[in-house]
Amino acid sequence: xxxxxxxxxxxxxxxxxxxxxxxxxxxxxxxxxxxxxxxxxxxxxxxxxxxxxxxxxxxxxxxxxxxxxxxxxxxxxxxxxxxxxxxxxxxxxxxxxxxxxxxxxxxxxxxxxxxxxx
Numbered sequence: 001x002x003x004x005x006x007x008x009x010x011x012x013x014x015x016x017x018x019x020x021x022x023x024x025x026x027x028x029x030x031x032x033x034x035x036x037x038x039x040x041x042x043x044x045x046x047x048x049x050x051x052x053x054x055x056x057x058x059x060x061x062x063x064x065x066x067x068x069x070x071x072x073x074x075x076x077x078x079x080x081x082x083x084x085x086x087x088x089x090x091x092x093x094x095x096x097x098x099x100x101x102x103x104x105x106x107x108x109x110x111x112x113x114x115x116x117x118x
Contacts (some may be wrong), residue, residue, distance in 0.1 A: 011086040025050065025096065032058050038066035041091070042073040048093050062085060 026049040032042050041051045053070065055063035070091055073111055074081050078094040 015104050026078055027052065029054065031056075032063065034058075035062060035066055038069045039071055041066070045070075045073060045077060045079060045093055048067070048095060048097055050090065050092040052084070052088065052090045054088050058087075 002081045028041075028043070028049055029045045029052045030037055032041075032053055032055045033039070037053075041053055044051050051070075053066065055066060058066070067089060070089070071081060073079075077103050078096045079092055080096075082088055082098050083089050090098065
């Protein structure tokens with residue numbers, strides 16, 4: 001069963017269907033300098049690309065606001081996210097999957113998201 005027009009526009013896949021593999025998957029690395037970059041990150045995620053945000057140049061509260069915004073967008077788009085460090089996080093759309101090699105190798109020791117505390 002192919003994807004319908006709405007599914008292709010929103011990037012969602014109806015229940016019971018699998019996304020067709022896309023050999024042209026892209027990843028954007030965005031060095032955050034303001035929360036405006038969070039909006040750009042969401043647009044990139046909506047377009048079907050993966051996003052890595054780097055918030056080392058933001059203060060902790062500004063970075064947390066961007067992460068909260070991105071988490072909400074990823075949830076609405078049925079995407080996933082994973083913290084890579086205290087200031088770096090990866091987001092993928094529903095058509096991609098995050099596989100945690102350490103968790104897979106050791107039997108899912110790293111479940112759940114680490115929240116940024118500071």
